[in-house]
Amino acid sequence: MPRGDVRRLAVVEGSFLRRVDPRTKIALSLAMSAAVTLPLPSLALVAACFAGLLVAAGVARPAAAQLWRGRLWFAVLFLLDWCVVGIAFAVLITLRLALLTSSFMLIFASTTPDELRLAGERLGVPPRLAFAFATAFGSLGLMEREWRGILEAQQARGIGSAPAMQRWWQLRRADLARVTALVVPAIVLATQRAWSIGEAAAARGFESPERRSYRVLRLRAVDHALLAATALVLGVSFLLR
Amino acid sequence: MTPLLEAAQAAFHYPGRERAVGPFSLSVNAGELHHVRGPSGCGKSTFARMLAGLIPHLYHGRFSGAVHVGGLRTVDAPLWQLSARVGLVGQNPAAQLLATTVRDEVVFGLENLGVSRAEMKTRLDAALDGFGLRGMEDRDPHSLSGGEQQNLVLAAIAARRPQVIVLDEAFSMLDAGAVTDVADHLQRLRYEGTALLAFEHRLPSGNWRRGARQHVLAGEPPAEEPLPEWPQRVVPLHLHLQGLGVTLGRRRVLEDIHLSLTGGQVIAVLGGNGAGKTTLLRALAGLQPFDGDMRDDRDSGRLGLCFQNPDQQIFNPTVRQEILFGNGGIDEHLYRCTLELFGLRAYEYRPPLLLSEGEKKRLALAILLLRPELRGLCLDEPTLGQDPQHRRMIGRVVRQLASAGYLCVVATHDVDWAAEWCDEFVLLHDGRIAAHQNARALRQPEGEERRCHAVM
Numbered sequence: 001m002p003r004g005d006v007r008r009l010a011v012v013e014g015s016f017l018r019r020v021d022p023r024t025k026i027a028l029s030l031a032m033s034a035a036v037t038l039p040l041p042s043l044a045l046v047a048a049c050f051a052g053l054l055v056a057a058g059v060a061r062p063a064a065a066q067l068w069r070g071r072l073w074f075a076v077l078f079l080l081d082w083c084v085v086g087i088a089f090a091v092l093i094t095l096r097l098a099l100l101t102s103s104f105m106l107i108f109a110s111t112t113p114d115e116l117r118l119a120g121e122r123l124g125v126p127p128r129l130a131f132a133f134a135t136a137f138g139s140l141g142l143m144e145r146e147w148r149g150i151l152e153a154q155q156a157r158g159i160g161s162a163p164a165m166q167r168w169w170q171l172r173r174a175d176l177a178r179v180t181a182l183v184v185p186a187i188v189l190a191t192q193r194a195w196s197i198g199e200a201a202a203a204r205g206f207e208s209p210e211r212r213s214y215r216v217l218r219l220r221a222v223d224h225a226l227l228a229a230t231a232l233v234l235g236v237s238f239l240l241r
Numbered sequence: 242m243t244p245l246l247e248a249a250q251a252a253f254h255y256p257g258r259e260r261a262v263g264p265f266s267l268s269v270n271a272g273e274l275h276h277v278r279g280p281s282g283c284g285k286s287t288f289a290r291m292l293a294g295l296i297p298h299l300y301h302g303r304f305s306g307a308v309h310v311g312g313l314r315t316v317d318a319p320l321w322q323l324s325a326r327v328g329l330v331g332q333n334p335a336a337q338l339l340a341t342t343v344r345d346e347v348v349f350g351l352e353n354l355g356v357s358r359a360e361m362k363t364r365l366d367a368a369l370d371g372f373g374l375r376g377m378e379d380r381d382p383h384s385l386s387g388g389e390q391q392n393l394v395l396a397a398i399a400a401r402r403p404q405v406i407v408l409d410e411a412f413s414m415l416d417a418g419a420v421t422d423v424a425d426h427l428q429r430l431r432y433e434g435t436a437l438l439a440f441e442h443r444l445p446s447g448n449w450r451r452g453a454r455q456h457v458l459a460g461e462p463p464a465e466e467p468l469p470e471w472p473q474r475v476v477p478l479h480l481h482l483q484g485l486g487v488t489l490g491r492r493r494v495l496e497d498i499h500l501s502l503t504g505g506q507v508i509a510v511l512g513g514n515g516a517g518k519t520t521l522l523r524a525l526a527g528l529q530p531f532d533g534d535m536r537d538d539r540d541s542g543r544l545g546l547c548f549q550n551p552d553q554q555i556f557n558p559t560v561r562q563e564i565l566f567g568n569g570g571i572d573e574h575l576y577r578c579t580l581e582l583f584g585l586r587a588y589e590y591r592p593p594l595l596l597s598e599g600e601k602k603r604l605a606l607a608i609l610l611l612r613p614e615l616r617g618l619c620l621d622e623p624t625l626g627q628d629p630q631h632r633r634m635i636g637r638v639v640r641q642l643a644s645a646g647y648l649c650v651v652a653t654h655d656v657d658w659a660a661e662w663c664d665e666f667v668l669l670h671d672g673r674i675a676a677h678q679n680a681r682a683l684r685q686p687e688g689e690e691r692r693c694h695a696v697m
Contacts, residue, residue, distance in 0.1 A: 112345070150553045156526065157545075200336070214358060
């Protein structure tokens with residue numbers, strides 16, 4: 001596989017959210033997550049404002065793609081709630097889930113793992129934990145590539161892909177062997193990678209008490225404006241409730 | 242004069258191992274180049290980690306002797322202090338990347354030094370310019386070529402201005418062009434007073450290695466026993482590729498490949514990183530869709546692909562179970578021959594994950610060879626990171642298989658190995674065949690060998 005084929009959650013470079021402090025984006029996402037407790041009319045208002053923000057920021061497409069990936073779950077949930085309780089309840093629950101799903105896309109579509117690490121450290125997360133989170137987040141694409149490599153390598157030795165999802169008591173011995181053939185190398189490779197990342201970080205002075213970050217996080221006018229707008233929308237929504 | 246780095250009878254005993262690694266002694270001064278070599282398993286990487294302070298800080302085991310770095314005793318000083326004085330560059334550049342942009346990769350180490358932001362900016366700019374990374378600041382490090390990645394790792398280490406840089410087989414995964422490029426950068430660092438310690442099977446050629454101090458670590462190279470004859474003779478393939486092409490994403494990786502390959506031969510596929518070698522092997526093994534035509538005159542079987550990283554395939558508790566998995570029908574004689582041919586007899590009941598890299602590669606080859614209807618093998622960089630004995634072992638095995646009628650196609654950066662063990666070579670450049678000749682041409686220093694190095 002070519003080197004350039006590592007798929008990460010792509011950061012939308014042109015978005016004005018790239019200039020927004022990651023801490024503001026975290027606050028915004030948390031506020032949206034809190035808004036799911038609102039009743040339907042207020043929730044609809046918050047969701048409409050949030051959708052407007054996603055469009056204005058140019059990250060509506062990745063957010064929509066994320067929602068599209070979960071379309072089956074949304075549909076099942078919607079139909080189930082409609083049949084059991086009613087249409088209003090179905091809309092409410094589906095809207096809540098959609099808002100929760102897309103609220104964190106605002107961060108992931110406009111923030112690199114390194115920026116997230118810095119924001120985490122500034123918010124008091126221990127550096128080791130912030131580094132681990134950022135590395136894990138940044139490694140998702142690599143893990144996917146490794147998984148595909150394992151599938152192909154085992155295929156080359158005549159071991160097919162993992163059995164389709166079925167009830168565990170129906171798994172046959174051969175199926176279990178196939179799963180083992182995929183899972184063991186995946187664990188081995190992930191462990192090897194974790195170890196080499198740890199070594200590489202240590203070789204560059206990780207955990208130095210003298211650490212000083214190159215980037216400076218500063219709340220600017222755009223951050224203040226966004227935070228104020230969020231507070232206003234949420235305030236009005238809670239009042240309307 | 243106090244040496245920058247000094248090891249005195251340094252040894253390390255891994256838990257559960259019978260013998261300790263070492264003891265080793267060494268003394269390094271500013272601007273020196275030291276070349277440390279020895280057979281696989283003699284403890285080169287362990288020694289490199291002792292010098293960088295990773296041992297004993299990150300590894301469990303018993304450390305004895307002493308290593309001093311810039312006046313600090315590695316056992317007593319914290320790792321972050323040692324890393325400011327000695328940098329370590331490992332074999333696989335992709336495994337050492339920590340950030341999501343080139344800029345952040347270089348900055349990561351600078352942040353830990355605690356220097357001012359203005360100083361970080363100055364050093365970042367110098368590193369980007371000095372290692373040919375200018376213009377790539379916002380690129381994902383994993384999208385760079387192997388040579389660029391190793392330059393980036395080196396830039397990230399060099400920006401911290403350590404007094405000593407330890408290179409643990411830092412050249413072994415690079416193609417010839419990338420080796421020259423990285424060696425040029427190292428030469429410059431040496432002129433500036435940085436001492437270099439290269440743990441390599443062999444140093445890349447060029448002026449930069451002039452005056453290198455040689456150290457040979459004791460160890461026992463594997464005894465060269467006669468290989469058994471492979472008991473299964475196969476009907477040779479006659480494979481014809483006509484106008485074969487492959488597109489990956491928007492990139493045309495292979496274009497207009499015309500080749501005729503015959504069983505019983507060893508064919509080297511040469512070319513630099515990104516030339517299309519692995520893609521060609523994947524197409525031959527049926528793992529990569531292609532356009533154009535590939536035809537086997539006798540329709541007599543297929544080619545298997547042995548991947549670069551054997552850890553992708555290994556999962557059984559013993560070597561025996563690993564070989565027999567899915568091959569339960571093979572008779573004991575064939576199984577024994579497989580063990581003998583690949584030098585795995587002594588490891589039959591050992592966990593395969595504990596084998597050395599060279600042994601794992603041979604095991605992966607053995608597993609593949611027992612697949613039914615197999616008439617040929619594609620090997621992707623089998624000699625990568627291998628010592629001379631293991632490179633030779635792989636050469637002998639492919640020759641033995643070729644004499645049994647198998648077609649062996651080997652993608653490699655290693656022109657010397659191809660010259661010694663292959664019948665023909667195919668040189669790829671930008672996805673096209675730049676040359677297809679008898680491998681004898683590679684043995685003429687002024688002929689094809691020079692051209693291959695130039696292209697790669």
